[in-house]
Amino acid sequence: MNFLPLWRYQNQLIDGAIVTLELTVIAAVAGLLIGVAGAVALKGRVTPLRWLVRAYIELFRNTPSLIQIFIVFFVLPNFGLKLPAFEAACVALSLYFGAYSVEIIRAGLDSVPKNQIEAGQCLGLSTWQVFRHILLPPALRNAYPAVTSQFVLLLLGTSLASQVATDELFHVAGFIESRTYRSFEVYAVICAVYFAMAMSFKALFAVIGAAAFRWPRRR
Amino acid sequence: MRSFSLIDLVSLVEALRWTVALVVLALAFGTPLALGLALGRISRSAALRWTMAACIQIIQSVPLLGLLFFFYFGMPVFLGIQVPATVAVTVAYTLYTAAFLGEIWRGGLEAVKQAQWEAGACLGLSAWQQFRHIIAPQALRLSLPPTVGFLVQLIKGTSLASILGFVELARAGQVVSAATFQPLLTYALVAAIYFALCLPLTLWSRSLEARLDGSR
Numbered sequence: 001m002n003f004l005p006l007w008r009y010q011n012q013l014i015d016g017a018i019v020t021l022e023l024t025v026i027a028a029v030a031g032l033l034i035g036v037a038g039a040v041a042l043k044g045r046v047t048p049l050r051w052l053v054r055a056y057i058e059l060f061r062n063t064p065s066l067i068q069i070f071i072v073f074f075v076l077p078n079f080g081l082k083l084p085a086f087e088a089a090c091v092a093l094s095l096y097f098g099a100y101s102v103e104i105i106r107a108g109l110d111s112v113p114k115n116q117i118e119a120g121q122c123l124g125l126s127t128w129q130v131f132r133h134i135l136l137p138p139a140l141r142n143a144y145p146a147v148t149s150q151f152v153l154l155l156l157g158t159s160l161a162s163q164v165a166t167d168e169l170f171h172v173a174g175f176i177e178s179r180t181y182r183s184f185e186v187y188a189v190i191c192a193v194y195f196a197m198a199m200s201f202k203a204l205f206a207v208i209g210a211a212a213f214r215w216p217r218r219r
Numbered sequence: 220m221r222s223f224s225l226i227d228l229v230s231l232v233e234a235l236r237w238t239v240a241l242v243v244l245a246l247a248f249g250t251p252l253a254l255g256l257a258l259g260r261i262s263r264s265a266a267l268r269w270t271m272a273a274c275i276q277i278i279q280s281v282p283l284l285g286l287l288f289f290f291y292f293g294m295p296v297f298l299g300i301q302v303p304a305t306v307a308v309t310v311a312y313t314l315y316t317a318a319f320l321g322e323i324w325r326g327g328l329e330a331v332k333q334a335q336w337e338a339g340a341c342l343g344l345s346a347w348q349q350f351r352h353i354i355a356p357q358a359l360r361l362s363l364p365p366t367v368g369f370l371v372q373l374i375k376g377t378s379l380a381s382i383l384g385f386v387e388l389a390r391a392g393q394v395v396s397a398a399t400f401q402p403l404l405t406y407a408l409v410a411a412i413y414f415a416l417c418l419p420l421t422l423w424s425r426s427l428e429a430r431l432d433g434s435r
Contacts, residue, residue, distance in 0.1 A: 001296060062371065062417035063410045064378035066389060071410065074402040156282040163382060170284060183292040191285040198280035 005180045006189055009172075016172030017193055023089060023158040023168055028151055030094035035101025042106050053102065060099035066160050068092045073164040089161035089168075097154050104150060108143030109135065141213040148205040152198050159194070169193060223404050227395045231408060234391030238416075241377040241387060242370075244309045249316025256321030261328050271321070278318035284379050286311040291383055308380050315376065319369050327362030328354060360431065367424035371417045378413070388412060 038053045060068065073088040083091065112135050120130040162170035173190040177183050259271035278286065291307040331354050339349030381390035392409035396402045 058418060058421070059414065062375075062421055063413045064375040064389065066378045066381070067392070067406060067410050067413065070393075070402070071406045074396070075406055078403050152280070156280075156285075159282040159284045160379070162284075170282070173288075184289075184296045187285060187288040187292055191281045191289050194282055194285055195277065195280045199276075202280070 001185060002182065003185050003189070005182055006176060006185055009176045009179075012172050012176065013169070013189070013193065016167065016169035017197065019086070019166065019168040020155070020158050020170075020197070023086070023093065023161060023166070024151070024155045026090050027093035027097050027158070028154055030090070031097030031101050031154070032105075032147070034094065034098030035105045038098065038102030039105040039109060042102065043109065057099045057102055060096055061103075065092070065096050065157055066163065068096055069160055069164055085161070085164045085166040088164055089158070089166045093154065093158060093161070096157070097150065100150050101147070104143050104146045105139075107146070108139040111142040112138050137215075144205075144209055144213065148202075148209070151205070152201055155198060155201060156194060221399060223395075223399045223401045227399060227405070228408070230395060231388065231391050231405075231412065234386055234388050235412060237380075237385065237387035238374070238377050241308065241312060241380060241385075242373055245312035245316045245373055245377075246370075248309065248313040249320060252313065252317035253320035253324060256317055257324035257328055260321065260325040275318045275322050278314050279322070283311070283315055283376050284382065286315055287379055287383055304383060304385060308383060308385060312373070312377070312380075316369075316373060319372070320366060323365045323369060324358065324362050326365075327358035330361050331357045364424045364428040364431065367420055367427065371420050371424070374416055374420075375413065 038056070041049045041053045044050065069089060069092040072083065072092040073085065076083065076088075116134055117130055120134040125133070158168055159170040161168050162174065165171060169190060173186050177186045180186065256271050256275060259267050260275075262268055262271075281289075287308060290311040291304065294302045294307045294310065335353050335357070336349050339353045344352065377387055378389035380387055381393065384390070386394070388409055392405050396405040399405065
């Protein structure tokens with residue numbers, strides 16, 4: 001076991017980690033937008049749209065992320081949509097994260113008892129005011145833990161983008177391995193970097209959660 | 220180049236055996252370990268609780284792909300002997316399963332009220348009897364839906380073994396796709412097979428959850 005030969009590659013590791021973070025953040029933001037849109041559509045009255053969203057959720061949650069990345073990267077070019085590796089990974093991961101987000105956000109909205117909304121309406125609040133002051137705060141608080149843990153899973157899941165040669169952390173691992181032949185050491189270091197990133201995000205989310213959701217908890 | 224034929228379909232279905240085998244192996248070794256982790260997490264000894272929590276945190280904070288590579292290349296380093304790829308992959312999936320199921324089951328065990336243990340103690344039951352006859356049945360009911368949900372994650376996760384060259388469904392798909400130059404048809408089929416495996420489990424998990432909700 002010899003970790004010394006890896007030391008020269010620290011810049012590549014940092015670059016890889018940055019691409020991993022970029023992938024994660026882009027997919028998380030896009031996925032959450034999909035999640036909000038999907039949750040609104042699920043709550044809406046347009047039945048075909050509801051079916052479409054349901055089909056999307058089931059399709060993306062019941063097939064492996066790896067296959068989805070392959071389909072976006074290898075199959076979409078047949079339809080004239082040729083995406084570079086990074087963009088293809090972004091699209092695939094966004095859609096994957098989006099499918100989970102819809103369910104999480106819908107569950108968050110559903111967690112607010114209906115009579116609270118009715119109470120707001122009785123007080124003469126407008127639809128927007130009801131949404132902003134009554135529905136949104138508890139829905140956010142209830143969805144927050146699920147969103148953050150899904151975010152960490154997304155961070156770890158970006159490692160699959162290495163399989164279509166996106167220059168993220170895991171792909172960098174393959175590169176360093178091919179240069180140094182120190183397979184075990186490389187992947188031990190890579191795992192440690194992912195671990196550090198995941199733990200940092202968990203700590204950050206815990207702090208944000210504690211600061212943002214301070215009002216008394218329902219028991 | 221040749222066209223997609225029946226033989227390709229057969230090779231996909233045959234590769235499915237390995238996907239199923241990986242799931243069965245992961246569950247066979249992972250569930251006892253998960254039970255140990257879950258019990259450790261609710262034990263009276265603080266040291267034991269922290270150790271188990273740390274193990275779970277570490278495994279859950281590393282990508283499954285990372286775990287696979289770590290053990291694939293690490294087993295020979297730890298043991299000093301070459302082990303078959305199947306063993307390394309099984310170890311990685313076992314730990315993955317144990318960490319996630321352990322955490323799910325801990326949630327189930329903790330959801331059963333403390334008073335239930337005490338009631339058992341008052342009836343003169345031993346700690347094991349309390350667990351076996353009072354806590355476990357209730358915890359099992361509570362944690363069954365997420366357990367089935369995790370099974371879906373595990374099935375999807377076995378696709379990563381393809382990256383180590385393990386010929387299961389995803390790998391067979393890559394091979395067929397490369398041989399026939401028909402990625403559209405091949406990957407659509409592979410996705411459909413995974414979907415056919417996972418959807419019933421997802422629906423089952425959801426119906427279990429709905430039933431639980433009604434009974435409470």
